[in-house]
Amino acid sequence: MLVPQPRPGNGPLPESVTHRAPVVVTISSGRIRGEHDGRVEVFRGIPYAAAPTGSHRFRPPARAATWSGVRDARAYGPAAPQNPDPVLEQMFGLPPSAHDETSCLTVNVWTPQSGSGRRPVLVWIHGGGFLTGAGSDPVFDGGRLVQQHDVVLVTVNYRLGAFGFLHLAEVLGHRYASSGNTGLLDQRAALAWVRDNIATFGGDPRNVTLFGQSAGAFSVVAHLASPGSAGLFHKAIVQSGSGEGAATVDRAGEVTRAFLDELGIAPRAAADLLTRPTADLLRAQETVTRAWQARGDGVGLAFLPLVDGTVLPRTPVDAIGAGAARGVPLLLGSNRDEGRMFTVLGPGSVGDLPEDALVAVFAAHHADPGRALDAYRSVQADASPAGLLGALIGERLFGGPTRRLAEAQAAGGGAVWRYRFDWSSSAHGGRLGACHSLELPFVFDNLDVAGVDRFTGPRPPQELADVMSRCWAGFARTGDPGLWPAYEPEGRHVMLFDRVTAVAKDPDRTLRLLGP
Known part of the structure; x- marks a missing residue:
């Protein structure tokens, strides 16, 4: 939203x-x-x-x-x-x-x-x-x-x-x-x-x-795993979601x-x-x-949606890995800098974070925080403490779960295409990067809606909105977004949406190898 x-x-x-x-x-x-x-x-x-x-x-x-x-x-x-x-x-x-x-x-x-x-x-x-x-x-x-x-x-x-x-x-x-x-x-x-x-x-x-x-994408994944929703839809698109976020x-x-x-x-x-x-x-x-x-x-x-044994019989990613969404083509992805929304904007925004505090945060998620920090630094354009914290948040909440959901759908026998939104906003001094929610006006082709430029910065690329909205509509029409191959665990092809779109093979390999 x-x-x-x-x-x-x-x-x-x-x-x-x-x-x-x-x-x-x-x-x-x-x-x-x-x-x-x-x-x-x-x-x-x-x-x-x-x-x-x-x-x-x-x-x-x-x-x-x-x-x-x-x-x-x-x-x-x-x-x-x-x-x-x-x-x-x-x-x-x-x-x-x-x-x-x-x-x-x-x-x-x-x-x-x-x-x-x-x-x-x-x-x-x-x-x-x-x-x-x-x-x-x-x-x-x-x-x-x-x-x-x-x-x-x-x-x-x-x-x-x-x-x-x-x-x-x-x-x-x-x-x-x-x-x-x-x-x-x-x-x-x-x-x-x-x-x-x-x-x-x-x-x-x-x-x-x-x-x-976001929460809407979590919901879509829940419906993919919910027996009572079967047959009410025939394809699914998950933007910055997770199959692991259920209570x-x-x-x-x-x-x-x-x-x-x-x-x-x-x-x-x-x-x-x-x-x-x-x-x-x-x-x-x-x-x-x-x-x-x-x-x-x-x-x-x-x-959060609840694994209650009825509406949701099990955690969605597990159900999908077992084939719950085998017959539903799935397009899913996340944004490169998801977490910057939370570190730059709102009451939880952060400025300078002491190194020991940063190490403590990484230690809560990785057995070897030094190795994890080195890995994040190697792939982050903004390697400041705030930038690294944002990267960790984005990977934990959206990047990693998106990757694991794609692999679960493939393992369950379903067709899946994966993307990553990489275009960076120039708003807020450029600190937002390709943050959470930034893809929305491109998908809906609404870059001229009042207030959007406060989020994207001035003159966002209309050509990118043309490409993304066409892919989303094409997927809805045929079950294939076009332009790039389906995702599978061997090649791990991902479409990178940026001012110039390109297909990459396993673009998040460094973080993937750190494990969940």
């Missing part, structure tokens, strides 16, 4: 779009009115599930209510409940997304023409650490991607944080057995909505590509106890969570999140 939505909620349309031609279609819940925005048809804020409040809080999504008449679908729905994201505020100086628990479960659809054709469908799961984000963020606007490549794009809102990933089975019983994966079940319900309705928008329900970035029941139970303690609720009175105001839960979520981040273990996230 890059920027929050500029016009949240379902308020009146601005004057600049009121003249746009209306488009009315019929879906399973009733008739909706979208618009032709001068490029493509757009339908926003379409409910795919019932309000996740009252008896539905922390429970699987229920079917959306039907309506009579024509429902307006020209304004985005609100985001799922979330706290402000300080990184986004620092990057763009924009206010947080407006959110509302009652009406957050919506999708947005961009299509060249409704009711015509059977186009490839891309379904986008946004990132944000399972805590923030929305399918309405401007960088995800599908107009250019859809217009240029004749595809249909769907973006999804889903429950976040405690609302989507708080494990309550042990305190509220079997009716909440799936509460630790409610956010994943929301995404699955959105995929079912696509299956049932996308032909109305000119999409092919038999050719659906699920793609996402155990013990870990999730620890988060739940901390959450209840923060609210002053005894486990025997956990039913109070069902009626507590949204704001109370968000305050507790913020405290628990900060405490978990301070621990620094794993991916540092308190709320």
